[in-house]
Amino acid sequence: MPAFICTACGTQYPPSETPPPACPICAEERQYVPPGGQTWTTLESLAARSFNAWREHEPGLLGIGTQPSFAIGQRAILIRTPHGNVLWDCIAMLDAATVSQIGALGGLAAIAISHPHFYTTMAEWSRAFGDVPIHLHAADRAWVMRPTPAVQFWDGETLALLPDVTLIRCGGHFPGAACLHWAKGAGGKGVLCSADTATVTVDRKFLSFMRSYPNLIPLSAKQVRGIGAALAPFAYDTIYGHYFDRVIRTGAKQAMQVSVERYAAALGGLYEDGR
Ligand SMILES: [Zn+2]
Ligand SMILES: [Zn+2]
Secondary structure, three states: OOOOEEOOOOOEOOOOOOOOOOOHHHHOOOOOOOOOOOOEEOHHHHHHHOEEEEEEEEOOEEEEEEEOOOOOOOOEEEEEEOOEEEEEOOOOOOOHHHHHHHHHOOOOOEEEOOOHHHOOOHHHHHHHOOOOOEEEEHHHHHHOOOOOOOEEEEOOOEEEEEOOEEEEEOOOOOOOOEEEEEOOOHHHOOEEEOOOOOEEOOOOOOEEOEEEOOOOEEOOHHHHHHHHHHHOOOOOOEEEOOOOOOEEOOOHHHHHHHHHHHHHHHHOOOOOOOO
């Protein structure tokens, strides 16, 4: 039986004769059901009409994204460390070429995913690399649509995944929304992978924060300050957002601090025109 994948968000469901009646991820206010209705595909169909493209963002950090873009269009990140490789976030498309290439780079030690919009085909990725653990924050447990024994829920505010790699729970977009910190990245100055938890803006100078990006539902000042506080103890110079081109190459820690204050100030009336 096929394991159907929602074409709007990339979430895969357990094998079934017919597609699921709905996609709970898309039906919820943080995502959306396309005007033409929910449609479905399979990994086989996806692999027949697309491929995964790679970009080496910096030594030891590679982006992996599907061409043409599929569903939300995010790219995953492969971080290579002496203690093993980590896949940060996930994409729906997984084909033989991707398995071969990651295998040639040493395979995966762990998968970690920022939030439910990127859970996608995580069960397939885990299985393809020897049932590697998938680390998800326990606060988002209810959004796992295809359960697998590989999922390991972590609780609390941080998880030391590998000696130089830490998951940081920030909340906001989802209660368990997380970022990944790689201490050895950016030439030792540190890297933050911010996903949808803090999105790199189009000018690549700031970050923004939303409950729903497609439906433009903001967070509160308290939530955004909470994200800033969660990240404050960590040193980093570069931020990788969730698209290939959303990168703040340098000065990213200051950009985060300024962005948190800008957002809170906007909610507090900074840009009101006096009418
Ligand atoms: Zn969906
Ligand atoms: Zn999201």
